[in-house]
Amino acid sequence: MTATPDVEAPDPRRQLPAVGVICADPAAQPLTARFGSAAVVAALRTVLGEARAQLRVDPRAVPTIADLLASGGRILEDGARETLFPVINATGVVIHTNLGRAPLAPEALAAMQAVASYSNLEMNLETGRRASRNDHVDALIAEISGAEAGLAVNNCAGAVLLALAAVAEGAPVIVSRGELVEIGGGFRVPDVVAQSGSRLVEVGATNRTHLRDYEQAVRDHPEARVILRTHPSNFRMTGFTSAPALDALAHFAHAHSLLLVEDLGGGALVDLGPYGIADEPMVQASLRAGVDLVLFSGDKLLGGPQAGIAAGRRDLVDRLGRHPLARALRLDKLSVAALAATLRLYRPPANPTQRIPVLRMLTETLSAIAARADALLALVADVPALDVGLQDTQGYAGGGAMPMLELPGRALALRSHRFSPDDLARRLRTGATQVLGRIERDVVLLELRTVSDAEIAVLAAAIAEAA
Numbered sequence: 001m002t003a004t005p006d007v008e009a010p011d012p013r014r015q016l017p018a019v020g021v022i023c024a025d026p027a028a029q030p031l032t033a034r035f036g037s038a039a040v041v042a043a044l045r046t047v048l049g050e051a052r053a054q055l056r057v058d059p060r061a062v063p064t065i066a067d068l069l070a071s072g073g074r075i076l077e078d079g080a081r082e083t084l085f086p087v088i089n090a091t092g093v094v095i096h097t098n099l100g101r102a103p104l105a106p107e108a109l110a111a112m113q114a115v116a117s118y119s120n121l122e123m124n125l126e127t128g129r130r131a132s133r134n135d136h137v138d139a140l141i142a143e144i145s146g147a148e149a150g151l152a153v154n155n156c157a158g159a160v161l162l163a164l165a166a167v168a169e170g171a172p173v174i175v176s177r178g179e180l181v182e183i184g185g186g187f188r189v190p191d192v193v194a195q196s197g198s199r200l201v202e203v204g205a206t207n208r209t210h211l212r213d214y215e216q217a218v219r220d221h222p223e224a225r226v227i228l229r230t231h232p233s234n235f236r237m238t239g240f241t242s243a244p245a246l247d248a249l250a251h252f253a254h255a256h257s258l259l260l261v262e263d264l265g266g267g268a269l270v271d272l273g274p275y276g277i278a279d280e281p282m283v284q285a286s287l288r289a290g291v292d293l294v295l296f297s298g299d300k301l302l303g304g305p306q307a308g309i310a311a312g313r314r315d316l317v318d319r320l321g322r323h324p325l326a327r328a329l330r331l332d333k334l335s336v337a338a339l340a341a342t343l344r345l346y347r348p349p350a351n352p353t354q355r356i357p358v359l360r361m362l363t364e365t366l367s368a369i370a371a372r373a374d375a376l377l378a379l380v381a382d383v384p385a386l387d388v389g390l391q392d393t394q395g396y397a398g399g400g401a402m403p404m405l406e407l408p409g410r411a412l413a414l415r416s417h418r419f420s421p422d423d424l425a426r427r428l429r430t431g432a433t434q435v436l437g438r439i440e441r442d443v444v445l446l447e448l449r450t451v452s453d454a455e456i457a458v459l460a461a462a463i464a465e466a467a
């Protein structure tokens with residue numbers, strides 16, 4: 001049967017039921033029960049708008065109430081879906097900022113879960129009086145770093161801002177031109193100094209700064225209070241470069257009644273030298289060199305939750321704690337719990353390189369990674385329309401730590417008969433299990449350093465699904 005076009009026919013858009021009519025239909029009942037009537041009405045308005053537009057193109061496309069409800073249901077389901085979920089990190093970058101940096105140790109997870117309800121976060125249970133949330137981490141920071149005192153705030157950027165605001169108090173801050181870096185995510189040393197309320201005094205040249213440059217700055221700015229040293233993180237200068245040794249700079253600072261504050265970023269608390277990873281400065285070494293206040297992240301090499309840690313002289317740490325910004329930058333209870341639990345894993349006889357995931361991944365031997373690669377290869381060798389093999393690769397620490405250090409790795413190399421490398425990588429990212437790999441020379445590489453033994457079976461299933 002064909003419809004005869006009829007100029008007198010009513011506007012087909014009028015044939016759409018009203019929102020109230022659809023909602024009153026018994027078939028709408030499950031949606032209203034699940035999402036509430038306000039949300040259902042809003043979704044149906046969207047659906048009716050789309051249906052009207054469609055009718056302009058095709059006047060015969062009149063949807064039924066069941067069609068409209070099904071479309072509304074899809075919108076509501078999409079809206080109810082989480083936007084943040086776990087992924088498998090097969091990039092080989094251990095501290096991947098876009099993937100949430102450090103995965104937490106089971107001890108840290110358990111501690112977070114335990115205090116997610118009520119806890120003694122700010123209460124001394126002996127006296128029943130108010131206490132400080134910082135009591136749970138400050139002494140641990142001091143104990144493990146060897147500093148007189150410690151303090152934790154929201155992140156390292158916040159710790160730097162707080163330290164400069166509390167210690168320089170508006171007086172000039174002296175920084176080498178070679179350290180006026182941008183770390184990423186909008187953290188630029190000159191901007192942070194300005195935001196702390198201090199004036200930046202630049203010394204030296206981009207590639208070379210000498211003690212006499214600092215001397216000149218002190219003569220020109222006798223009111224200066226702080227020398228800030230910054231770890232250049234993802235940025236490296238090589239060739240004709242020089243900067244004073246840290247102990248010489250500390251000595252100079254103290255001889256001129258200045259304080260030396262160091263933004264260390266990475267926050268290595270264990271010596272990874274025995275594992276062949278020696279180019280990241282340690283917190284303890286900075287303190288031994290005479291730095292008055294060392295600042296570092298909780299979720300980089302430390303391997304804990306997002307946090308910014310200050311370790312150093314007690315009087316300075318106390319000043320940070322009393323500054324009004326400290327309240328604005330304080331840690332939440334879950335982070336306090338996770339940080340305390342992570343720091344306890346540094347206490348002997350615990351071996352942090354075994355217990356803290358970031359350190360375990362960084363120090364894992366190639367043969368252990370290769371064994372995981374072999375296990376994965378065996379599980380996916382027979383997936384149709386897919387060429388699989390193994391490839392020797394290199395991974396990175398990430399998070400601004402040791403940017404030049406290539407960690408030897410082994411990756412599963414995938415080439416699909418049906419999909420381009422970009423498409424295959426996208427299918428892996430968007431499947432039921434989301435997998436992040438990387439593409440190198442038209443091959444999708446899944447790095448095994450950052451994949452755990454427990455993820456291998458799930459990863460194999462995800463590969464089969466994507467292929």
Ligand SMILES: *Cc1c(COP(=O)(O)O)cnc(C)c1O
Binds near residue numbers: 232
């Ligand atoms: C990463 C980094 C920061 C920022 O740390 P967040 O914890 O992300 O705020 C600051 N300074 C240096 C040197 C860094 O490497």
